[in-house]
Amino acid sequence: MRYLPTGAQMKQGDQKTITEMGMPSMVLMERAALSVVEMMESEQLDLKKVLVVCGSGNNGGDGFAVARLLHLKGYAVDVWFVGKESSMTEETRLQKQIAVHYGVPVKERVGEDCYTVIVDAIFGIGLSRQVSGTYYNVIENLNQMDAIKVAVDIPSGLSADTGDVLGIAFAADFTVTFAFQKIGMLFGMARKLVGKLVTASIGIEPSVYDGRGDVCYTYDRTDLKNLLPARDPDAHKGNYGKVLLIVGSPGMAGAAYFSAKAAYLTGAGLVQIYTAKENQSNLQQLLPEAIITTYERYEEEKLKELLEWADVVGIGSGLSMSETAQHLLSTTVRCAKKPCMIDADGLNILSKDRALFEKLTPDCILTPHMKEMAGLCGHSVKELKEERFRYFQEFLGSIPSVCVMKDARTLVGRDGRPVYVNTSGNQSMAKGGAGDVLGGMITGLLAQKIEPYEAGTLGVFLHGLAGDAAQKKKGSYSVLASDILDGIAEVLTAESTEMILREKC
Ligand SMILES: NC(=O)C1=CN([C@@H]2O[C@H](COP(=O)(O)OP(=O)(O)OC[C@H]3O[C@@H](n4cnc5c(N)ncnc54)[C@H](O)[C@@H]3O)[C@@H](O)[C@H]2O)[C@@H](O)CC1
Ligand SMILES: [K+]
Known part of the structure; x- marks a missing residue:
């Protein structure tokens, strides 16, 4: 039996793991980033030049950690930070600092560089409204780029609850989602935009939902x-x-x-x-x-x-x-x-x-x-x-x-x-x-x-x-x-x- 949480339920699962199990948020983030890098290597993606696009929420924090891990493995990586400094979460601010300390190039705009892989860490399960303005343009731009597309947790722009595209969404070839497939990934456009899905175990256990009657689930063979x-x-x-x-x-x-x-x-x-x-x-x-x-x-x-x-x-x-x-x-x-x-x-x-x-x-x-x-x-x-x-x-x-x-x-x-x-x-x-x-x-x-x-x-x-x-x-x-x-x-x-x-x- 597998749980299929909504975005809000997933957030509660994260929080329960952090507060009740004592698992630090940064450790969850590190494991999340490790699982993305592991997928990219096991799928033998061409990692000659990787662009990681980060927002200001914790999804962006995962992105900074992915960039650092790839950089330390000797791959050429750029980070494109498209979020706002003022709205960064504590973890993401820290991840950005760490990445900079390790020498990962963090850019505010990307030029004509050619990338072999694009990692989308703009929005995760925290997406709460229609994507518009700069974010819209960035996602549109990324979708047009000729590279393998990897989404962190969920393609940015997809609702984790319904699978609806909120304005525009990143079209991924691969998605690494954390702990549980989110319910929205099963419906609507999500089935096309998620690409090949990997669910990575990062330390958030199914028991976080024990005793709750409101989390959907499915069966496996x-x-x-x-x-x-x-x-x-x-x-x-x-x-x-x-x-x-x-x-x-x-x-x-x-x-x-x-x-x-x-x-x-x-x-x-x-x-x-x-x-x-x-x-x-x-x-x-x-x-x-x-x-x-x-x-x-x-x-x-x-x-x-x-x-x-x-x-x-x-x-x-x-x-x-x-x-x-x-x-x-x-x-x-x-x-x-x-x-x-x-x-x-x-x-x-x-x-x-x-x-x-x-x-x-x-x-x-x-x-x-x-x-x-x-x-x-x-x-x-x-x-x-x-x-x-x-x-x-x-x-x-x-x-x-x-x-x-x-x-x-x-x-x-x-x-x-x-x-x-x-x-x-x-x-x-x-x-x-x-x-x-x-x-x-x-x-x-x-x-x-x-x-x-x-x-x-x-x-x-x-x-x-x-x-x-x-x-x-x-x-x-x-x-x-x-x-x-x-x-x-x-x-x-x-x-x-x-x-x-x-x-x-
Ligand atoms: N400890 C944790 O909480 C963990 C979080 N993880 C990552 O964190 C993600 C969730 O992080 P967050 O809850 O910070 O949310 P997100 O990183 O998904 O981003 C939400 C941010 O974007 C803003 N936003 C929402 N919709 C917007 C829109 N349409 N236009 C502009 N801005 C918009 C929100 O105000 C918020 O600042 C997960 O998807 C996952 O990738 C993982 O690292 C696992 C552990
Ligand atoms: K994402």
Whole structure:
């Protein structure tokens, strides 16, 4: 698990390390600078002539230290100080003095010199407003220079909170960020402007955020072994849960197939599909492992019987907005009393039926993509993209349930729990059926008695890993939902093989 702090949270992490651990700020700065130099050498950048551009904040202090370290290693380095003497922090003033004492040339302007590498240490996480005036011109100038570009902590001009460009931003080939990737680096233009990212450990430990519920986090592949439910050697299919999927209106057998197969592949014991009669023979051929039960019209008693049978329910994929679909959803939400994943048309119905919306319980997981989310929360997709965290948190505050807001970076949250930001997955997954697969996976995890919030975070993470496995085989254009299904098996096979090996050791 990795924390993804905002700029302000990172500053609190720095301060906590300095005041509570007693780590001097100058030592953190030295380690930060060392990590930048280490990256430049290990990437074998051409360090024939380096320009380090420093501002007056502590990011500039890192820059002065980088320049000194390079100078002491015998590289030709110039510092261009573009900040204001009067606004320098104590540490930066000291770093500047030290650099000067060691003979590093500090210039107030650069002429026609050619540099092989430019190091940007103008603004870090302390950037608090639009870049304008001289700073704007400097960054514009640097971007036009023909050299390898290295950003210290974050490219100057990028918001550490949102990834927005505040006026103008340094376009880096490499960024060395300290302690944690900042949340903004995952969104917007940041993904392009950060270049190759290295996260350097400088002595600020994850424990600085222990006990806080407000810092976002993500998973890495190494977390899987702690997240997946254990498989008991004495188990039978009943141990892994009975899934009821209420999916697929006439002609939408695909949605039913993808979600049911995904639930099975993720480990569910038994899957029953409740679908329109027209889908029966298709589904029986496509997925003989599933129990297929059908409806021609809404039958309350039959539905209640099925809800009674199930341990968990998934509803909505390809369901349509018909009257039958509305009855199916209404009865499920009101009567299920079991973990329930609601997707696609289920969400569209919910957004039009506020009385039903009020009946959501802590056992429900909603999985809207941005358009469905817009319908649910009353903000446009544009607004959601611009202030995704604000509106997501606001929405979580209005429901007792878990919400999975699907986008290139999917968020998972529940009121009172930290927001999970997904970092697995790739652009090849933007295809029809991918959402049905995710819904099935989350339902499959719920069936294995994983709590809804954890089923949401793990389901989204695994789904992305499955998409990454698919992309490796099919590239960025040709991945289909069925390839993501294959990816689930691939990821879980690799993981369970490792588990077996670990148990035998
Ligand atoms: N002990 C620490 O605090 C550590 C800090 N570190 C470095 O320090 C950075 C954070 O330092 P600071 O908080 O001093 O902030 P920055 O160095 O990011 O710069 C902020 C300075 O620029 C000014 N400013 C903000 N937006 C501006 C704008 N648009 N136009 C003009 N001026 C603007 C601010 O008033 C402030 O003086 C990190 O990114 C990291 O590089 C690292 O050395 C690790 C340890
Ligand atoms: K910077």
